[in-house]
Amino acid sequence: xxxxxxxxxxxxxxxxxxxxxxxxxxxxxxxxxxxxxxxxxxxxxxxxxxxxxxxxxxxxxxxxxxxxxxxxxxxxxxxxxxxxxxxxxxxxxxxxxxxxxxxxxxxxxxxxxxxxxxxxxxxxxxxxxxxxxxxxxxxxxxxxxxxxxxxxxxxxxxxxxxxxxxxxxxxxxxxxxxxxxxxxxxxxxxxxxxxxxxxxxxxxxxxxxxxxxxxxxxxxxxxxxxxxxxxxxxxxxxxxxxxxxxxxxxxxxxxxxxxxxxxxxxxxxxxxxxxxxxxxxxxxxxxxxxxxxxxxxxxxxxxxxxxxxxxxxxxxxxxxxxxxxxxxxxxxxxxxxxxxxxxxxxxxxxxxxxxxxxxxxxxxxxxxxxxxxxxxxxxxxxxxxxxxxxxxxxxxxxxxxxxxxxxxxxxxxxxxxxxxxxxxxxxxxxxxxxxxxxxxxxxxxxxxxxxxxxxxxxxxxxxxxxxxx
Numbered sequence: 001x002x003x004x005x006x007x008x009x010x011x012x013x014x015x016x017x018x019x020x021x022x023x024x025x026x027x028x029x030x031x032x033x034x035x036x037x038x039x040x041x042x043x044x045x046x047x048x049x050x051x052x053x054x055x056x057x058x059x060x061x062x063x064x065x066x067x068x069x070x071x072x073x074x075x076x077x078x079x080x081x082x083x084x085x086x087x088x089x090x091x092x093x094x095x096x097x098x099x100x101x102x103x104x105x106x107x108x109x110x111x112x113x114x115x116x117x118x119x120x121x122x123x124x125x126x127x128x129x130x131x132x133x134x135x136x137x138x139x140x141x142x143x144x145x146x147x148x149x150x151x152x153x154x155x156x157x158x159x160x161x162x163x164x165x166x167x168x169x170x171x172x173x174x175x176x177x178x179x180x181x182x183x184x185x186x187x188x189x190x191x192x193x194x195x196x197x198x199x200x201x202x203x204x205x206x207x208x209x210x211x212x213x214x215x216x217x218x219x220x221x222x223x224x225x226x227x228x229x230x231x232x233x234x235x236x237x238x239x240x241x242x243x244x245x246x247x248x249x250x251x252x253x254x255x256x257x258x259x260x261x262x263x264x265x266x267x268x269x270x271x272x273x274x275x276x277x278x279x280x281x282x283x284x285x286x287x288x289x290x291x292x293x294x295x296x297x298x299x300x301x302x303x304x305x306x307x308x309x310x311x312x313x314x315x316x317x318x319x320x321x322x323x324x325x326x327x328x329x330x331x332x333x334x335x336x337x338x339x340x341x342x343x344x345x346x347x348x349x350x351x352x353x354x355x356x357x358x359x360x361x362x363x364x365x366x367x368x369x370x371x372x373x374x375x376x377x378x379x380x381x382x383x384x385x386x387x388x389x390x391x392x393x394x395x396x397x398x399x400x401x402x403x404x405x406x407x408x409x410x411x412x413x414x415x416x417x418x419x420x421x422x423x424x425x426x427x428x429x430x431x432x433x434x435x436x437x438x439x440x441x442x443x444x445x446x447x448x449x450x451x452x453x454x455x456x457x458x459x460x461x462x463x464x465x466x467x468x469x
Contacts, residue, residue: 144192375388
């Protein structure tokens with residue numbers, strides 16, 4: 001007995017510590033064995049003996065290390081626009097708006113162009129635009145521009161033209177939002193690196209398009225064009241541009257989010273293990289109590305099953321009333337009361353009229369429905385002390401303790417009218433015949449036979465009536 005208790009305790013300790021029992025046997029096996037004596041098979045056996053939690057920890061560690069080591073290869077995303085790339089480019093000037101300025105390629109393969117700003121338009125300009133085909137740039141955080149510029153204006157503008165059904169009209173470029181940043185000549189002497197948050201929506205465009213304040217924010221989730229154009233109020237003169245590249249970069253997942261996710265994952269893993277251990281400890285403590293209660297519960301279940309089978313043995317499965325055996329037993333008990341305390345006892349036999357016609361015309365399913373309907377009506381309209389059961393087929397027996405013949409006849413008449421008022425179908429009404437008898441110091445068989453004879457008389461006289469014997 002003591003040996004068994006100690007083994008259970010040791011097993012419980014191993015489980016609470018998350019150690020498989022096989023590990024202890026493996027440890028015993030390794031006592032006095034040097035590292036060089038362990039074969040590859042021994043190492044594999046040791047690994048397979050790890051618990052599921054230990055395997056989960058190992059997997060989480062591998063995922064964490066892999067994510068941290070390889071983050072530089074997958075965490076960043078970029079979009080590069082340079083000569084020879086896949087994007088379509090075009091040159092435009094204010095001639096499209098009635099101005100006189102001109103623009104032409106110097107070397108289209110190298111994104112080099114020349115612009116001559118002329119008077120004749122209120123806000124003269126020329127530009128080079130890249131078709132981005134409604135690109136979502138919201139995942140990028142930085143733009144890098146390699147642009148050489150010579151011209152009389154001190155600034156150059158870069159715009160990201162965003163399309164949104166809220167303020168854009170079809171493919172009209174003038175309705176695309178002007179997200180712009182203006183760069184000085186000095187900045188363009190080297191590669192310009194800016195956060196995309198430096199872009200602002202042009203005030204003149206907001207006023208001209210009458211944009212609502214809630215739609216006036218920076219928006220770059222559906223960019224149609226990236227444009228490089230002359231600065232605001234560009235003076236008359238010659239302008240030369242040469243673009244080496246424009247690149248946008250950003251993180252698929254911000255590093256802070258990645259690190260926080262890893263930390264939260266480990267916290268949840270450890271917290272989950274602690275909660276599991278607490279649950280397991282509680283379960284183990286309750287196990288002995290549950291074993292002690294097992295026999296009690298088993299006996300309770302057996303008693304419930306016994307009562308259930310007893311009820312099934314005395315209950316009609318269709319109507320859920322007492323069956324023939326059940327109502328017979330009830331009748332015998334009431335007959336004993338007649339002899340012991342001289343309590344009156346009456347019996348009512350009930351038969352559904354033309355039941356075969358119901359089955360023939362409406363089918364057996366409707367016949368079963370009629371049986372259940374009448375059974376429910378009978379049960380609802382008798383006293384709790386009365387007993388009602390299905391005697392067989394379409395016939396029912398109603399046992400009425402402490403009831404004389406006149407009261408039984410009145411009850412039968414009430415039940416007959418109740419049943420006749422039931423609506424079985426549009427063109428068919430149900431009726432029943434009733435035979436009533438009162439107990440007269442006789443055998444049970446004779447008592448039932450007299451009630452049955454009264455029922456036979458009721459059916460012979462035209463049905464749907466009450467006859468007493």
